[in-house]
Amino acid sequence: MKSHSQQAANRFDQWADSYSEDRISSWFTFYQSIAMSKLNLTEGQGFLDVGCGTGWAVRKAAKQLKFGKSCGIDISTKMIENALAQTPDAENQNIEFQVGNSEAIPYPDESFSSIICTFSIHHYQNPVRALSEMKRVLKQDGSIVILDSARDVSFAIWLQDRGRRYFEESHVKYYTTKEMKALVTEAQLKIFGDIITINKFMDHNKVFTGLMLLKCRK
Numbered sequence: 001m002k003s004h005s006q007q008a009a010n011r012f013d014q015w016a017d018s019y020s021e022d023r024i025s026s027w028f029t030f031y032q033s034i035a036m037s038k039l040n041l042t043e044g045q046g047f048l049d050v051g052c053g054t055g056w057a058v059r060k061a062a063k064q065l066k067f068g069k070s071c072g073i074d075i076s077t078k079m080i081e082n083a084l085a086q087t088p089d090a091e092n093q094n095i096e097f098q099v100g101n102s103e104a105i106p107y108p109d110e111s112f113s114s115i116i117c118t119f120s121i122h123h124y125q126n127p128v129r130a131l132s133e134m135k136r137v138l139k140q141d142g143s144i145v146i147l148d149s150a151r152d153v154s155f156a157i158w159l160q161d162r163g164r165r166y167f168e169e170s171h172v173k174y175y176t177t178k179e180m181k182a183l184v185t186e187a188q189l190k191i192f193g194d195i196i197t198i199n200k201f202m203d204h205n206k207v208f209t210g211l212m213l214l215k216c217r218k
Helices: 004-019 025-037 056-062 077-085 089-094 127-137 155-167 177-186
Strands: 047-050 070-074 095-099 112-118 138-149 190-203 206-217
Touching: 004 077, 025 056, 025 112, 025 138, 025 206, 047 056, 047 127, 056 070, 056 095, 056 112, 070 077, 077 095, 089 095, 112 127, 127 138, 127 177, 138 155, 138 177, 155 206, 177 190, 177 206
Parallel strands: 047 070, 047 112, 070 095, 112 138
Antiparallel strands: 138 206, 190 206
């Protein structure tokens, strides 16, 4: 039987070739931009996208960073291959992509001032371990921004979650805002400010949007 990590890698390997042109790709990039706007990229040192897909956010961050590299990890080998293929050679010195598991981030302690994890934490079998790994590679004065669907924000998202738990092997669960607070606390991170929730219909080619966005620090 395949492990959960293998199931997730297989799913995203299959999606990789059409990911950047997917019907809702503009939805992904729109909300990733909002997540990144919560970070101080020009003053910090280094950026990491955990679950980077084909690397749109990594390339965007690289244009704003003054110090350090803009890096992305993803469990899918094909996502990383496509991320590298979509990255112009002129940008390569400031950009780095690696195949990596969120529960064992392949970077040393305190490597990054800015970390995002968008639309992927619901795939993690052990989210507290993943959050603890993000904390480990975060610099002391750095920030982590988490963005994901929240089943208490939209009834449609609650319904989607129920279906995906049964029919999508890589899906673990969409968390409620209360559950996410508990996960962050267990990982010994602190939420900075309020959790932002977004509930929309027919937004950037996606029928239902029910999101939570939170900023964390050590």
